[in-house]
Amino acid sequence: MSLGRVQFQIKGLNQEKILNKLSKKYNIYNILRLEKQISVLEVSFFIANKFKKSITESGLEVIAEKSIGILPYLLSIFSSVGFLLGLALSFVLLAIQTPFVFQYEIVGNESLSKTEIVGFLKSAIHTPKTDISTEFVEDILYEKFDEISFVSIIVKGKTLVVNIKEKLMPDEIYGDFTPIFSNYDGKVLEINVVSGISAVDVGDYVFKGDLLVKPYYIDAEGKKHNIQTKATVKLETYTIGTSTFCEEKIVTEHTGNMIVQNEISLFGLNLYKHGEENNYAMYEVVEDVTTFSKNLILPLRFTKRCIYELKQEIVKATYEEKEEEIVDDARKNALENSANYDTIKNEFYTVKHSCGISVVSYVIVGEKVVANES
Amino acid sequence: MFNFFGEIKSKVDVDSFHIINISNKLIYIEGQRGLLTLSTEQISFKVKSGVFIVDGQNLSLAELTENTIKIAGKIKKVEFV
Numbered sequence: 001m002s003l004g005r006v007q008f009q010i011k012g013l014n015q016e017k018i019l020n021k022l023s024k025k026y027n028i029y030n031i032l033r034l035e036k037q038i039s040v041l042e043v044s045f046f047i048a049n050k051f052k053k054s055i056t057e058s059g060l061e062v063i064a065e066k067s068i069g070i071l072p073y074l075l076s077i078f079s080s081v082g083f084l085l086g087l088a089l090s091f092v093l094l095a096i097q098t099p100f101v102f103q104y105e106i107v108g109n110e111s112l113s114k115t116e117i118v119g120f121l122k123s124a125i126h127t128p129k130t131d132i133s134t135e136f137v138e139d140i141l142y143e144k145f146d147e148i149s150f151v152s153i154i155v156k157g158k159t160l161v162v163n164i165k166e167k168l169m170p171d172e173i174y175g176d177f178t179p180i181f182s183n184y185d186g187k188v189l190e191i192n193v194v195s196g197i198s199a200v201d202v203g204d205y206v207f208k209g210d211l212l213v214k215p216y217y218i219d220a221e222g223k224k225h226n227i228q229t230k231a232t233v234k235l236e237t238y239t240i241g242t243s244t245f246c247e248e249k250i251v252t253e254h255t256g257n258m259i260v261q262n263e264i265s266l267f268g269l270n271l272y273k274h275g276e277e278n279n280y281a282m283y284e285v286v287e288d289v290t291t292f293s294k295n296l297i298l299p300l301r302f303t304k305r306c307i308y309e310l311k312q313e314i315v316k317a318t319y320e321e322k323e324e325e326i327v328d329d330a331r332k333n334a335l336e337n338s339a340n341y342d343t344i345k346n347e348f349y350t351v352k353h354s355c356g357i358s359v360v361s362y363v364i365v366g367e368k369v370v371a372n373e374s
Numbered sequence: 375m376f377n378f379f380g381e382i383k384s385k386v387d388v389d390s391f392h393i394i395n396i397s398n399k400l401i402y403i404e405g406q407r408g409l410l411t412l413s414t415e416q417i418s419f420k421v422k423s424g425v426f427i428v429d430g431q432n433l434s435l436a437e438l439t440e441n442t443i444k445i446a447g448k449i450k451k452v453e454f455v
Contacts, residue, residue, distance in 0.1 A: 016409040023409075023438045031435035033413050 004045035004071030005029065008052065011038050012060035021058065026051050038063065045071050103159040110166055112147055117162065120144055125160075137162075146225070177226040180213040182206045183370055186237030196229035206235070212370065236345070238365045241333025245326045247356040248316050254284075257309040265301045275305070282310040319351075319358045330362035341366030390422035395452065400436070401428060401445040409438070417445055427453040 007030075012018075015037075022028065031041040043051045045067065055062055067073075077083055104118045124140055134153040141151050141162070150165040180196070188204045197214040200206060213231045216224050261275030285307050292300040319326070327349055338344065341364075349362040391405030403419070403426070410418040410425065412435065418427040433447035 016412050019412075019438060020408045024440045028438045029436065031412065031438055033434075039412070 004069030005042045006048035007042045007066045008062050009040045009064040010060045011063050018058045105159050105161045108164045177215040179215045180229050182210045182212050184237040186235035189236050190234040192232045194230035195227050233370050235368050239334050239337040241330045241362045243326045243330035243360045245358040250312050251315045252310055252312045255309040255311050259307040261305040263303040278307050280309040284308045326360050330360040334362040334364045338364045341368050343367045398449040403443045406443045425455050
């Protein structure tokens with residue numbers, strides 16, 4: 001199968017004689033007589049120009065010429081101006097961008113992100129790749145990233161390959177860098193910091209919300225590094241419960257007498273009422289209203305009213321008679337607020353008397369571990 | 375194929391031309407000495423000791439070199455004069 005041929009359509013007399021002469025020099029293919037003086041024939045693409053010249057010199061006329069096969073097609077492409085321009089432009093672009101590094105490959109990173117390292121390298125390297133000093137790149141990486149224990153750099157084509165080995169850092173270096181705050185008011189009894197910096201000392205008084213442990217440490221060079229806080233902090237804290245006592249007080253209570261009244265009403269108008277009149281000087285009313293009809297077209301309401309007679313008396317008592325009861329009451333109040341204490345160290349109460357009113361303040365002192373991560 | 379003819383030539387002592395007819399669709403000739411006529415119904419050419427006339431339909435010269443010819447088409451008659 002030939003790569004390419006050229007087909008000629010020729011016209012003239014004595015074609016056989018001329019073909020005999022030409023066949024001594026060239027191989028001719030597919031000769032077909034179309035008409036008396038017109039024939040077509042094919043020759044190899046490579047000798048087509050010479051053959052055409054020979055044909056015309058022999059006296060025959062070339063009426064038409066046609067290229068056949070892949071080779072002429074390829075040559076036509078390569079001779080087109082657009083193609084040649086594009087090819088030239090590609091070479092120019094290749095020549096321009098070849099000296100530079102365009103890709104970065106990071107190998108061996110675990111905690112460090114590729115984006116972070118590549119971003120740093122892109123900002124730090126501005127020279128063509130032939131001028132890149134691998135030692136320089138290694139040094140700047142060591143300086144920038146504390147996590148890197150070992151790094152090696154090679155330039156492979158247009159790719160800068162960075163192979164790193166990270167230090168085995170403790171878990172505290174990564175994670176949530178939140179400080180430890182106090183949830184209680186109290187005095188610091190113990191503080192053991194595993195990671196972070198203590199913001200208080202033993203014996204300090206703190207309030208709820210005060211900072212206890214800071215989430216960073218400072219290295220020998222004075223550089224600050226964030227770290228996950230871990231510490232045990234124990235506080236002595238307290239709660240107060242109060243109870244008030246009055247030597248004279250008015251007590252209102254039911255006498256036991258009661259009146260029941262029943263009413264049926266429609267649109268607020270009383271249709272029916274039954275029961276005694278209320279003549280109590282002091283009373284309490286309890287009403288129960290029921291609507292008879294399910295829909296509200298006729299809202300018949302039935303009201304049952306219970307009127308309880310009340311009386312008031314002045315009750316007198318001394319503090320000493322009721323002391324136990326009052327102190328117990330105050331203690332209960334204090335205990336409610338100290339339910340979360342780890343231990344209760346001490347309890348005591350104070351009493352304040354004034355104008356027949358006594359106020360008991362019961363204090364519970366306890367210990368609470370506000371942070372315990374080890 | 376040409377080794378076969380070489381063997382025959384050495385035995386029969388002939389060395390002027392060879393002609394092979396393949397299924398009456400292709401004739402291959404070695405030793406041609408010039409084309410005489412060319413048309414779609416008849417092609418004739420000289421050989422050392424005579425002239426070959428090939429009659430048929432849609433005849434064409436598939437190949438023409440200094441001393442070989444390939445004639446393609448529907449071949450009806452091959453005559454040597």
